[in-house]
Amino acid sequence: xxxxxxxxxxxxxxxxxxxxxxxxxxxxxxxxxxxxxxxxxxxxxxxxxxxxxxxxxxxxxxxxxxxxxxxxxxxxxxxxxxxxxxxxxxxxxxxxxxxxxxxxxxxxxxxxxxxxxxxxxxxxxxxxxxxxxxxxxxxxxxxxxxxxxxxxxxxxxxxx
Amino acid sequence: xxxxxxxxxxxxxxxxxxxxxxxxxxxxxxxxxxxxxxxxxxxxxxxxxxxxxxxxxxxxxxxxxxxxxxxxxxxxxxxxxxxxxxxxxxxxxxxxxxxxxxxxxxxxxxxxxxxxxxxxxxxxxxxxxxxxxxxxxxxxxxxxxxxxxxxxxxxxxxxx
Amino acid sequence: xxxxxxxxxxxxxxxxxxxxxxxxxxxxxxxxxxxxxxxxxxxxxxxxxxxxxxxxxxxxxxxxxxxxxxxxxxxxxxxxxxxxxxxxxxxxxxxxxxxxxxxxxxxxxxxxxxxxxxxxxxxxxxxxxxxxxxxxxxxxxxxxxxxxxxxxxxxxxxxx
Amino acid sequence: xxxxxxxxxxxxxxxxxxxxxxxxxxxxxxxxxxxxxxxxxxxxxxxxxxxxxxxxxxxxxxxxxxxxxxxxxxxxxxxxxxxxxxxxxxxxxxxxxxxxxxxxxxxxxxxxxxxxxxxxxxxxxxxxxxxxxxxxxxxxxxxxxxxxxxxxxxxxxxxx
Numbered sequence: 241x242x243x244x245x246x247x248x249x250x251x252x253x254x255x256x257x258x259x260x261x262x263x264x265x266x267x268x269x270x271x272x273x274x275x276x277x278x279x280x281x282x283x284x285x286x287x288x289x290x291x292x293x294x295x296x297x298x299x300x301x302x303x304x305x306x307x308x309x310x311x312x313x314x315x316x317x318x319x320x321x322x323x324x325x326x327x328x329x330x331x332x333x334x335x336x337x338x339x340x341x342x343x344x345x346x347x348x349x350x351x352x353x354x355x356x357x358x359x360x361x362x363x364x365x366x367x368x369x370x371x372x373x374x375x376x377x378x379x380x381x382x383x384x385x386x387x388x389x390x391x392x393x394x395x396x397x398x399x400x
Numbered sequence: 401x402x403x404x405x406x407x408x409x410x411x412x413x414x415x416x417x418x419x420x421x422x423x424x425x426x427x428x429x430x431x432x433x434x435x436x437x438x439x440x441x442x443x444x445x446x447x448x449x450x451x452x453x454x455x456x457x458x459x460x461x462x463x464x465x466x467x468x469x470x471x472x473x474x475x476x477x478x479x480x481x482x483x484x485x486x487x488x489x490x491x492x493x494x495x496x497x498x499x500x501x502x503x504x505x506x507x508x509x510x511x512x513x514x515x516x517x518x519x520x521x522x523x524x525x526x527x528x529x530x531x532x533x534x535x536x537x538x539x540x541x542x543x544x545x546x547x548x549x550x551x552x553x554x555x556x557x558x559x560x
Numbered sequence: 561x562x563x564x565x566x567x568x569x570x571x572x573x574x575x576x577x578x579x580x581x582x583x584x585x586x587x588x589x590x591x592x593x594x595x596x597x598x599x600x601x602x603x604x605x606x607x608x609x610x611x612x613x614x615x616x617x618x619x620x621x622x623x624x625x626x627x628x629x630x631x632x633x634x635x636x637x638x639x640x641x642x643x644x645x646x647x648x649x650x651x652x653x654x655x656x657x658x659x660x661x662x663x664x665x666x667x668x669x670x671x672x673x674x675x676x677x678x679x680x681x682x683x684x685x686x687x688x689x690x691x692x693x694x695x696x697x698x699x700x701x702x703x704x705x706x707x708x709x710x711x712x713x714x715x716x717x718x719x720x
Numbered sequence: 721x722x723x724x725x726x727x728x729x730x731x732x733x734x735x736x737x738x739x740x741x742x743x744x745x746x747x748x749x750x751x752x753x754x755x756x757x758x759x760x761x762x763x764x765x766x767x768x769x770x771x772x773x774x775x776x777x778x779x780x781x782x783x784x785x786x787x788x789x790x791x792x793x794x795x796x797x798x799x800x801x802x803x804x805x806x807x808x809x810x811x812x813x814x815x816x817x818x819x820x821x822x823x824x825x826x827x828x829x830x831x832x833x834x835x836x837x838x839x840x841x842x843x844x845x846x847x848x849x850x851x852x853x854x855x856x857x858x859x860x861x862x863x864x865x866x867x868x869x870x871x872x873x874x875x876x877x878x879x880x
Contacts, residue, residue: 242794242796272794274796295793295794297777297794297796299796303810304876313775313793313794314722314752314775314777314793314794316722316754316777316779316796316807316810316811317810317811318807318810318811319640319641319643319810319834320639320640320641320643320810321514321639321640322510322513322514323486323490323639323640325510325513326483326486327796327798327807330483330783330796330797330798330799330800331796331797331798339528340528341513341528342509342510342512342513342533343513345505345509345512345513345526345528345533346506346509346510346512346513348509349502349505349506349508349509350482350483350485350502350506350510352502352505352506353482353485353501353502353503353505353506354481354482354799362529363528364526364527364528365526365527365528366505366524366525366526367524367525368499368500368501368505368523368524368525369522373502373505396784402634402636432634434636455633455634457617457634457636459636463650464716473615473633473634474562474592474615474617474633474634476562476594476617476619476636476647476650476651477650477651478647478650478651479650479674479800479801479803480650480799480800480801480803481799481800483799483800487636487638487647490623490636490637490638490639490640491636491637491638514639556624641834642830642833642834643806643810643830645830645833646803646806650803659848660848661833661848662829662830662832662833662853663833665825665829665832665833665846665848665853666826666829666830666832666833668829669822669825669826669828669829670802670803670805670822670826670830672822672825672826673802673805673821673822673823673825673826674801674802682849683848684846684847684848685846685847685848686825686844686845686846687844687845688819688820688821688825688843688844688845689842693822693825
């Protein structure tokens with residue numbers, strides 16, 4: 241399965257540790273880690289997965305690898321800047337959001353919009369007219385991955 | 401100037417009235433109305449602008465005009481589905497969000513992510529770790545358009 | 561109907577005259593002119609249409625109008641550079657190619673790939689293993705527009 | 721380095737053999753194979769690389785893996801159909817085109833448009849006003865990969 245990890249290109253030490261552990265769990269369970277391929281939460285998640293022998297894909301904003309992290313099995317330039325967030329979501333069966341700012345919020349919202357499950361760890365809360373966005377919440381990396389995989393499995397309409 | 405109006409493809413009567421009036425004000429001030437070109441808030445805003453002699457552009461999700469509203473000066477198919485939301489934002493100098501659901505939230509977040517001002521009318525509230533997203537709020541169509549134009553004017557880094 | 565006019569951002573005097581006249585004919589027949597919105601063939605076609613009272617849409621490569629021509633009813637930034645060529649094609653019911661270079665060839669090929677008719681005026685010739693690409697050829701602006709409209713009409717699978 | 725292999729989703733036996741060998745050479749030289757991830761030339765190239773222990777990335781047209789080939793290290797859905805060809809090109813430092821039809825031509829043209837080297841094996845020939853497109857030609861898989869890597873190396877403006 242492909243699990244996307246989204247979050248800020250800079251992050252707190254707590255979010256860094258969560259991202260690193262999330263990447264590690266994703267790799268140990270033989271899932272592929274999808275991310276935006278840059279620094280912060282993206283880098284920590286990739287490092288955790290890469291150092292555990294996992295496959296990591298970075299869907300990059302630029303025309304080349306400049307600024308991408310060093311823990312990518314495949315670093316894929318798109319040349320479309322922040323619009324590449326769309327493809328991080330499209331490439332993921334489920335997403336785990338850790339902290340982040342507007343870029344992360346745009347990925348969370350786009351994922352919800354196209355029906356991809358989103359598990360939130362210490363991230364955005366959104367509501368409209370008293371109704372909350374349907375975020376799955378978790379308090380640990382292990383719980384986040386478990387819930388992401390479970391939610392994506394329930395949705396799969398095709399056989400591999 | 402190009403003002404994007406974003407919101408649900410179905411909406412409440414209150415949001416419909418707000419959208420219609422917002423489109424009307426945009427047209428009367430000779431701005432171009434950008435939208436996703438479909439029903440609900442998009443249709444009401446386009447109707448308000450179109451019937452006031454304004455120019456309306458619909459950036460459509462499908463391969464053709466199917467499902468688009470009847471008040472578009474230019475109906476532009478993209479064939480990329482919900483991902484076209486990115487281009488509704490890119491084509492707008494500022495955006496006015498009215499009600500809506502996840503698609504609208506994704507447009508609001510993407511706009512904030514790339515620095516396009518967003519004025520909210522009866523729409524999403526988002527916060528992370530107690531910090532709110534920088535939405536401009538308004539209580540009327542006239543106030544929303546005035547604030548959107550003012551915010552976009554302050555940002556323009558180029559001459560026409 | 562939406563007719564796309566594609567060609568180089570700089571062009572010969574002969575191509576400029578053809579583009580200008582093509583835009584004029586499109587406008588006089590009340591069709592909408594779609595283009596990449598920049599200079600050369602794009603600008604000449606837009607000028608011909610705009611000065612004849614037509615509606616012209618420019619789907620721009622940049623984040624703003626910088627470098628776009630002055631004859632656009634709607635100038636729409638995309639921020640994705642040359643990749644915006646895809647959307648010039650998607651937004652057009654048929655395309656007319658005048659001269660051009662690689663960008664134009666990419667639009668011609670993408671249009672053929674998704675089944676949009678392409679009329680060529682003094683432009684690329686392509687073949688593989690002795691088989692030619694299915695380009696419609698014309699020798700004048702009037703003939704090009706007539707053939708583009710006819711080909712697109714034959715394809716329309718929907719009612720407006 | 722990332723080498724894109726582009727060609728038809730169905731192909732002749734000769735093109736299949738060329739694609740298979742091209743993938744094998746790419747993998748043996750430790751390059752990453754980028755493709756559209758579907759059948760025909762894409763599948764043969766991926767099979768050649770995958771069975772030689774290489775890393776293969778498929779940038780898919782659909783919302784999920786349906787129809788993708790079985791030799792992908794990472795199968796990445798985009799949900800934008802043929803428009804995903806743009807990202808096959810953007811993700812590749814150089815491309816090798818084998819046979820193909822309009823989709824392949826659009827990738828070749830887009831690559832030339834943004835300055836990515838294209839090596840052609842038994843594929844399109846294009847010219848305008850007697851001037852040929854700047855395709856690098858090769859007569860074998862080994863020669864194609866060698867020329868693709870050499871051309872891309874000459875262009876790299878960044879350090880990994």
